[in-house]
Amino acid sequence: MAAVAPTNQRLKTSLRYLLLVLVGAVFIFPIIFMVVSSLKPDGQLLRDTASIRAFLPVGDISLDNYFAAFKRAPVGLFVFNSLLVTGITVIGSLFLCSMAAFAFAFLEFKGKEIVLSLIIATLIIPFETIAVPMLMVVNSLPSIGPDGLTWGWLNSYQVQIVPFLADALTIFLFVQYFRDLPKELIEAARLDGARWFQVYSLVIVPISGPVFATAAILKFLAMYNQYLWPLMVTQSEQFRPVMVGLQYFFQLNTAWGEVMAYLSLITLPVLAFYLFLQRAFIASIASTGIKG
Amino acid sequence: MAGLSLSNLKKTYGKVEVIKDVDLEIGHGEFVVFVGPSGCGKSTLLRMIAGLEDITGGELRIGDKIVNQVQPRDRGVAMVFQSYALYPHMTVYDNVGFGLRLNKTPKDVRDRKIREAAQILQMEHLLDRKPAQLSGGQRQRVAIGRAIVRQPEVFLFDEPLSNLDAALRMDMRMEISKLHQELGATMIYVTHDQVEAMTLADKIVVLNAGVVQQVGSPLELYNRPANLFVAGFIGSPKMNMVEVSVETAGANAIDISGPAIGRLSLATEASGIVLGDKMTLGIRPHDFQQVPEGPFKGTVTLVEHLGNETMVSLKLANGEAMIAALDGDTTCAIGETVSLDFNRDKVHLFDSGGQRRG
Numbered sequence: 001m002a003a004v005a006p007t008n009q010r011l012k013t014s015l016r017y018l019l020l021v022l023v024g025a026v027f028i029f030p031i032i033f034m035v036v037s038s039l040k041p042d043g044q045l046l047r048d049t050a051s052i053r054a055f056l057p058v059g060d061i062s063l064d065n066y067f068a069a070f071k072r073a074p075v076g077l078f079v080f081n082s083l084l085v086t087g088i089t090v091i092g093s094l095f096l097c098s099m100a101a102f103a104f105a106f107l108e109f110k111g112k113e114i115v116l117s118l119i120i121a122t123l124i125i126p127f128e129t130i131a132v133p134m135l136m137v138v139n140s141l142p143s144i145g146p147d148g149l150t151w152g153w154l155n156s157y158q159v160q161i162v163p164f165l166a167d168a169l170t171i172f173l174f175v176q177y178f179r180d181l182p183k184e185l186i187e188a189a190r191l192d193g194a195r196w197f198q199v200y201s202l203v204i205v206p207i208s209g210p211v212f213a214t215a216a217i218l219k220f221l222a223m224y225n226q227y228l229w230p231l232m233v234t235q236s237e238q239f240r241p242v243m244v245g246l247q248y249f250f251q252l253n254t255a256w257g258e259v260m261a262y263l264s265l266i267t268l269p270v271l272a273f274y275l276f277l278q279r280a281f282i283a284s285i286a287s288t289g290i291k292g
Numbered sequence: 293m294a295g296l297s298l299s300n301l302k303k304t305y306g307k308v309e310v311i312k313d314v315d316l317e318i319g320h321g322e323f324v325v326f327v328g329p330s331g332c333g334k335s336t337l338l339r340m341i342a343g344l345e346d347i348t349g350g351e352l353r354i355g356d357k358i359v360n361q362v363q364p365r366d367r368g369v370a371m372v373f374q375s376y377a378l379y380p381h382m383t384v385y386d387n388v389g390f391g392l393r394l395n396k397t398p399k400d401v402r403d404r405k406i407r408e409a410a411q412i413l414q415m416e417h418l419l420d421r422k423p424a425q426l427s428g429g430q431r432q433r434v435a436i437g438r439a440i441v442r443q444p445e446v447f448l449f450d451e452p453l454s455n456l457d458a459a460l461r462m463d464m465r466m467e468i469s470k471l472h473q474e475l476g477a478t479m480i481y482v483t484h485d486q487v488e489a490m491t492l493a494d495k496i497v498v499l500n501a502g503v504v505q506q507v508g509s510p511l512e513l514y515n516r517p518a519n520l521f522v523a524g525f526i527g528s529p530k531m532n533m534v535e536v537s538v539e540t541a542g543a544n545a546i547d548i549s550g551p552a553i554g555r556l557s558l559a560t561e562a563s564g565i566v567l568g569d570k571m572t573l574g575i576r577p578h579d580f581q582q583v584p585e586g587p588f589k590g591t592v593t594l595v596e597h598l599g600n601e602t603m604v605s606l607k608l609a610n611g612e613a614m615i616a617a618l619d620g621d622t623t624c625a626i627g628e629t630v631s632l633d634f635n636r637d638k639v640h641l642f643d644s645g646g647q648r649r650g
């Protein structure tokens with residue numbers, strides 16, 4: 001048996017790696033295709049799709065598509081808008097949702113279970129069904145700006161941020177994680193003299209790195225990929241995010257090279273954010289010794 | 293100074309009454325141990341004192357203040373948990389100093405107190421470690437350090453040693469006892485380990501099903517258990533119980549008889565015992581001697597030599613089981629018949645309601 005096991009084991013390991021490589025390829029090839037294509041003129045791009053050349057930076061390679069993309073649309077503004085809206089929403093929702101979840105997990109109050117199940121029930125409502133009622137709501141909210149008190153939030157940043165500051169999925173993630181934490185930690189902190197907010201900020205938050213990272217990634221992706229809502233509420237270019245900006249490249253005849261250049265550009269922040277969080281995630285697990 | 297006074301304390305979960313009308317006085321500086329079978333409400337009572345469970349009814353005073361509605365942090369209590377409950381992201385130093393940091397103790401004072409506590413508990417070399425890098429015993433020290441550093445009036449311990457191995461448990465038990473003498477604070481300690489209870493306590497509170505069965509010093513409980521429950525719970529091995537009925541009841545002596553023992557005469561001052569009463573006679577295993585001809589005769593079913601004594605299990609003629617702690621050099625074999633007598637001054641008599649009568 002001892003003689004058979006190693007080869008058998010090695011075969012199994014090799015197969016496993018092969019499978020992982022294949023799966024990895026399925027995910028990585030579209031990205032390679034996107035980046036490679038962004039460097040080619042339209043004619044060659046379309047011709048190359050028929051062969052392996054689609055994934056190779058060969059032929060007439062240049063950054064022309066990027067210059068063209070910047071000329072056609074205010075790419076910088078769109079990326080800025082998206083990052084601003086996404087950043088504020090992610091930070092805000094991590095804070096609000098984790099506090100809400102803290103209350104659901106650790107405080108005792110009447111109707112707690114009912115309220116929590118109502119919140120979780122909203123998970124099954126698709127956004128499309130509530131988009132129009134929500135539009136009507138935000139359209140009649142007051143705002144104070146340079147022109148004094150005005151009505152309606154259309155064409156603004158807050159209309160893209162506030163409705164998404166709290167969501168059922170994020171609350172649910174935090175509640176699940178918090179419920180698994182040892183209750184005695186909270187009790188020890190309370191006896192040590194901590195107020196509820198101190199229990200939250202000094203004891204619970206520092207040991208909840210993994211769930212914060214997970215929630216941040218999910219929220220970031222959801223917000224960065226927003227399309228329908230910003231399309232509905234931002235008529236002026238000034239507040240539009242990246243996904244709505246994609247429209248600029250599909251007018252009259254589609255410039256595929258520019259589309260690819262634009263997509264490559266707007267994918268960069270996602271990758272950067274992901275890598276950053278992955279590090280934070282691992283660091284937090286290593287430092288607390290609590291496994292997620 | 294902080295003694296505690298519990299009057300009519302009640303706790304219900306929904307319809308289930310977990311703590312029923314507990315009355316208890318705890319003097320300042322006393323070491324009180326709650327014992328009782330699993331699920332009897334020891335932890336619940338302790339947590340009510342800590343403020344971690346709401347009090348359903350009655351009154352709890354710490355010092356001379358009613359604290360029913362007072363937040364845990366304002367009760368002047370510190371608690372050591374069975375699971376230690378150390379903050380995993382903080383070093384030992386920060387764990388111990390957390391309470392001081394919260395009450396805004398100046399940094400230099402805080403540092404001094406943390407180091408003092410570390411010195412008392414001999415864990416100065418551990419201050420920079422995280423809890424994950426400590427052994428069970430070291431974690432328990434940190435948990436105790438965290439409690440003493442705030443100089444609370446009352447310490448609460450909920451089975452603090454039950455996750456430790458036997459040797460460490462004994463060490464820590466002695467340290468806690470020493471700590472109690474040094475600090476002079478009131479300590480309430482929950483355990484279901486009899487040895488811990490007997491060795492640590494000034495006063496033991498025996499609980500069963502949320503009701504206080506008896507309060508007293510370890511020896512009081514051992515020598516004069518108030519009822520059958522306490523008699524059976526305190527002492528190891530368990531007290532032997534024999535059903536008897538009263539044959540004659542005199543002024544200071546009664547005659548009893550039962551299937552296990554035949555007829556016996558006992559001196560007792562108990563009044564109100566009348567002819568025909570059903571009673572329970574309790575005899576501790578250590579109050580037996582082997583004799584050529586005694587009231588108890590039985591077949592040996594098990595012999596355990598412990599060196600200093602020998603535990604002999606018997607089966608009496610009527611089928612009842614008994615256990616006797618005999619001399620260390622007792623030689624008897626399984627299946628042999630032995631005859632036992634007992635120390636007549638140390639018997640326990642309980643009436644049919646289970647209450648002590650003499």
Ligand SMILES: Nc1ncnc2c1ncn2[C@@H]1O[C@H](COP(=O)(O)OP(=O)(O)OP(=O)(O)O)[C@@H](O)[C@H]1O
Nearest residue numbers: 305308310328329330331332333334335336337484
């Ligand atoms: N949150 C709760 N809801 C309902 N019942 C509870 C709750 N907490 C405890 N109980 C019940 O209260 C009773 C007392 O529990 P408690 O934890 O005080 O027992 P204990 O004496 O500490 O037992 P152990 O020695 O096993 O720790 C138990 O019967 C338990 O089932």
Ligand SMILES: [Mg+2]
Nearest residue numbers: 334335336450
């Ligand atoms: Mg308990």
